[in-house]
Amino acid sequence: MSSNLTFKVGGVHMDEHKGLSESSPIQRLPEPKVVYIPMSQHIGAPCTPTVQKGDRVLMGQTVGTSDAFISSDVHASVSGTVLEIKKMYTADGRFCDCVVIENDGMNEAQTPNPISNYDSLPVDDFVDFTKKMGLVGMGGAGFPLHAKLKGQVPLDECIINGAECEPYLTCDHRIMLEKTAEILEGLKIFANFYNPNVSYMAIEENKPDAIKRMNEVIAATPRFKNLKVVSCQTKYPQGDSKRLSEAVVGRIVPQNGVTNDVGVFLTNVGTTLAFYEAVVEGKSSYERVITVSGAGIKEPKNLLVKVGTPVQDIIDFAGGLNDNAVEIVCGGPMTGKSVFDMQSPITKTTSGLLALSAEEMQLEDESPCIRCSRCVDHCPAHINPTTINSAILKEDVEYCAELHADQCMECGICSFVCPAKRTLAPSVKLAKREIKMQAMKAKN
Numbered sequence: 223m224s225s226n227l228t229f230k231v232g233g234v235h236m237d238e239h240k241g242l243s244e245s246s247p248i249q250r251l252p253e254p255k256v257v258y259i260p261m262s263q264h265i266g267a268p269c270t271p272t273v274q275k276g277d278r279v280l281m282g283q284t285v286g287t288s289d290a291f292i293s294s295d296v297h298a299s300v301s302g303t304v305l306e307i308k309k310m311y312t313a314d315g316r317f318c319d320c321v322v323i324e325n326d327g328m329n330e331a332q333t334p335n336p337i338s339n340y341d342s343l344p345v346d347d348f349v350d351f352t353k354k355m356g357l358v359g360m361g362g363a364g365f366p367l368h369a370k371l372k373g374q375v376p377l378d379e380c381i382i383n384g385a386e387c388e389p390y391l392t393c394d395h396r397i398m399l400e401k402t403a404e405i406l407e408g409l410k411i412f413a414n415f416y417n418p419n420v421s422y423m424a425i426e427e428n429k430p431d432a433i434k435r436m437n438e439v440i441a442a443t444p445r446f447k448n449l450k451v452v453s454c455q456t457k458y459p460q461g462d463s464k465r466l467s468e469a470v471v472g473r474i475v476p477q478n479g480v481t482n483d484v485g486v487f488l489t490n491v492g493t494t495l496a497f498y499e500a501v502v503e504g505k506s507s508y509e510r511v512i513t514v515s516g517a518g519i520k521e522p523k524n525l526l527v528k529v530g531t532p533v534q535d536i537i538d539f540a541g542g543l544n545d546n547a548v549e550i551v552c553g554g555p556m557t558g559k560s561v562f563d564m565q566s567p568i569t570k571t572t573s574g575l576l577a578l579s580a581e582e583m584q585l586e587d588e589s590p591c592i593r594c595s596r597c598v599d600h601c602p603a604h605i606n607p608t609t610i611n612s613a614i615l616k617e618d619v620e621y622c623a624e625l626h627a628d629q630c631m632e633c634g635i636c637s638f639v640c641p642a643k644r645t646l647a648p649s650v651k652l653a654k655r656e657i658k659m660q661a662m663k664a665k666n
């Protein structure tokens with residue numbers, strides 16, 4: 223087994239905080255009374271609702287769709303009645319139409335629609351199916367899976383991302399332990415498309431039980447003999463797709479590129495499980511496992527939650543907040559977004575809800591840069607956060623572009639390592655947005 227794999231430039235070793243929830247087996251969250259199904263749970267065009275007030279819907283039924291290629295259908299996560307369609311914020315801060323469904327508690331599901339001969343079909347036969355089943359990258363970005371299945375260049379390497387490098391999050395770890403065979407079957411289907419000789423399951427070394435379990439199931443299942451577990455160094459952001467492509471198969475993704483551009487199909491472990499459930503069980507994507515953790519939550523857990531469930535329901539089931547909780551974060555602490563409405567719903571891309579204390583947030587005042595270069599040394603995108611920070615403070619967007627601020631992957635490392643506590647990551651993100659705006663203005 224290949225081990226200790228990693229990328230070369232930047233990255234950081236940090237406190238993992240995974241002990242809070244990693245040994246908690248997945249529990250199902252009790253049925254929410256009402257769900258709010260967001261029409262935008264992915265990168266790309268939002269969906270348009272296909273139901274209206276008063277309609278009765280079944281669990282798994284399509285409630286939103288779009289003809290745009292970069293989009294993915296959305297589905298009801300409960301059976302019940304559509305109360306209304308209204309605009310609201312999701313837990314990760316998107317503002318979009320949501321189909322509000324009152325749950326009748328019957329879990330009446332629509333007839334499953336699996337692909338029975340999936341082992342012998344080409345990838346083309348899965349593209350439309352995958353879009354309709356609502357499969358998107360569940361690691362955070364929400365890139366529609368069907369748009370990844372075929373590349374401009376032939377794809378000849380296949381990697382499943384089980385790194386889960388963000389602190390606190392343990393939901394991928396738990397599904398690798400509890401849904402091992404299903405994930406490997408999903409990888410096997412992908413391997414049929416891309417590389418039947420050797421396809422990879424990549425896991426960070428801080429999850430030795432998951433590595434062991436994966437290897438055991440592969441050894442016991444002859445049809446998995448060409449699947450290979452590789453272990454990667456525990457280092458943030460090992461789970462970033464470009465860094466993982468470099469670590470596992472040595473292919474470096476060019477600036478502005480994606481892993482498909484270098485012939486690598488790479489997707490998250492949760493997405494692979496959802497793909498298996500869609501293809502083999504005919505289940506659309508309407509629920510997922512999330513981690514609820516942080517010093518500010520009473521009972522850290524891993525929960526199977528229906529998409530559209532309000533944050534408050536989830537926090538309540540985890541025992542509620544401790545007095546020291548100062549912030550609720552949707553996602554991991556490095557790339558997550560602050561939750562500002564406890565009624566906002568979780569989406570397919572919500573990997574966790576963290577209730578963080580002031581100590582965990584490291585809330586300290588900014589002080590002047592001491593030119594230590596730590597932010598530059600640790601930046602995985604190989605750019606200069608402190609110079610970009612100065613340039614954007616002077617509103618010099620042109621210079622920010624020269625400094626390649628648009629290559630920032632928004633990992634948050636520069637802010638994390640800065641001893642002067644400068645708000646580097648948000649300012650580089652702002653510079654990136656301004657560069658994009660200027661490019662759009664120049665086009666029009």
Ligand code: SF4
Pocket residue numbers: 600601602603604605606607629630631632633634635636637646647650
């Ligand atoms: S947030 Fe951007 S600038 Fe900062 S370390 Fe990450 S990639 Fe580099």
Ligand code: SF4
Pocket residue numbers: 590591592593594595596597598608639640641642643644646
């Ligand atoms: S890490 Fe902070 S103090 Fe050090 S060079 Fe970067 S901005 Fe300056």
